[in-house]
Amino acid sequence: MTGNAFKKEIKNFIKRVKSIMSPEEVVFGEILFNNCDCQILSQSALSIDFLVDSDEINLPVEYSLLIDEVEQKINIIPESAKERPGWNRFAYACLLQYEAELMLLDSKEPVEHKKYTRKGMIKRVLDERRLKAEKADYRIQWANNIYGDHILINEQGIRYKILLRDFENETGYSDSPDARLNKLGTTKHIMFAFRQLKNNPDLFNRLDKTYPFIEIYCDPLNDYKITWFYPHPLPVKEQVLISRYFKKKKYIEDAEVDVFLTFLEQAQEHENVCIRPEVREKIERKFEKLMLDDLQKVHQPDYSQINADLFPYQKEGVNFVLFRKSAIIADEMGLGKTIQAIAAGVLKRQIFGFKKCLIVCPATLKSHWKKE
Numbered sequence: 001m002t003g004n005a006f007k008k009e010i011k012n013f014i015k016r017v018k019s020i021m022s023p024e025e026v027v028f029g030e031i032l033f034n035n036c037d038c039q040i041l042s043q044s045a046l047s048i049d050f051l052v053d054s055d056e057i058n059l060p061v062e063y064s065l066l067i068d069e070v071e072q073k074i075n076i077i078p079e080s081a082k083e084r085p086g087w088n089r090f091a092y093a094c095l096l097q098y099e100a101e102l103m104l105l106d107s108k109e110p111v112e113h114k115k116y117t118r119k120g121m122i123k124r125v126l127d128e129r130r131l132k133a134e135k136a137d138y139r140i141q142w143a144n145n146i147y148g149d150h151i152l153i154n155e156q157g158i159r160y161k162i163l164l165r166d167f168e169n170e171t172g173y174s175d176s177p178d179a180r181l182n183k184l185g186t187t188k189h190i191m192f193a194f195r196q197l198k199n200n201p202d203l204f205n206r207l208d209k210t211y212p213f214i215e216i217y218c219d220p221l222n223d224y225k226i227t228w229f230y231p232h233p234l235p236v237k238e239q240v241l242i243s244r245y246f247k248k249k250k251y252i253e254d255a256e257v258d259v260f261l262t263f264l265e266q267a268q269e270h271e272n273v274c275i276r277p278e279v280r281e282k283i284e285r286k287f288e289k290l291m292l293d294d295l296q297k298v299h300q301p302d303y304s305q306i307n308a309d310l311f312p313y314q315k316e317g318v319n320f321v322l323f324r325k326s327a328i329i330a331d332e333m334g335l336g337k338t339i340q341a342i343a344a345g346v347l348k349r350q351i352f353g354f355k356k357c358l359i360v361c362p363a364t365l366k367s368h369w370k371k372e
Helices: 003-020 023-034 089-105 118-135 177-181 189-196 201-206 236-246 254-267 279-298 312-322 337-352 363-371
Strands: 036-041 047-052 061-070 073-080 139-141 150-152 159-166 171-174 214-219 227-229 271-276
Touching: 003 089, 003 150, 023 089, 023 171, 036 089, 036 363, 047 363, 073 089, 118 189, 139 189, 150 171, 150 189, 159 189, 159 214, 171 177, 171 189, 189 201, 214 279, 227 254, 236 254, 254 271, 254 279, 271 279, 312 337
Parallel strands: 214 271
Antiparallel strands: 036 047, 047 061, 061 073, 139 150, 150 159, 159 171, 214 227
């Protein structure tokens, strides 16, 4: 049976199952599926194994759907703890989960969301922020010049620092979390401030037009590289400082960040140089990575405290994670990602002296983690 024919037969089989179940069990099965209470553990051509973890049951239960395909017809038999309980809400939720997984594997299946080009995506997210800015009820404590730093206060009373750098393209600086990640050069807070200034000529004319300082920041429009900005001629002393580290460019490459620490020290002598906190954080991350790289060269992980025999590929995964602040273990299902993560946590405790490890996982995996 072809893939499309198989999926069609699954749909027909679901209809047959619904016809023999009580309406109440069908509804509760759909609720279990919608709440993501069942998860596929493994699958083969003959069976699919699930873990069902719901508020209705004290402990997670493993279910299997046994597939019997005869003469272009499919028969699926639910099984739990080697018993065949028939079609109940839990087995039905597993069946719906299996159908959903099959749909995800089909690239020809119609996709509900739109596909965007990069330019289209940028336009969409800018439009979303612009709409939020138009509806926002913010207050601004204006600085003494049009650029900033202005203080924006949102509806919850949270304060953000705003600088309006480019009035033509409406880009600027904000210390909000969104500005650190979105690579747009603007946020809804910045858009709101531009809108207020442009709609209030008296306010615009009243404010000074001198850029308040030489700004050193991480440019979101250039992969957050350390950049300097000052629209006026640089004073001689500051020109010497800038040229020493930036040469003739407006930014420095990430590979040169480690030599920028002395710039921070020398910039303290210049009151008109403003270094954004993100710059210091980027330099700290660079030195932290160099330290971890050096530690990895000399440290040999000790697996004696791990109560399991790890395969070579698992040790390779642990070693990959061990000397990084963040990493993803993306092995296939069933290859032992959990024990790799546990081993990495134990070894990090040995090396770095960590006291606790916080595990964030779906509720369906809690028993699995506890078992491991």
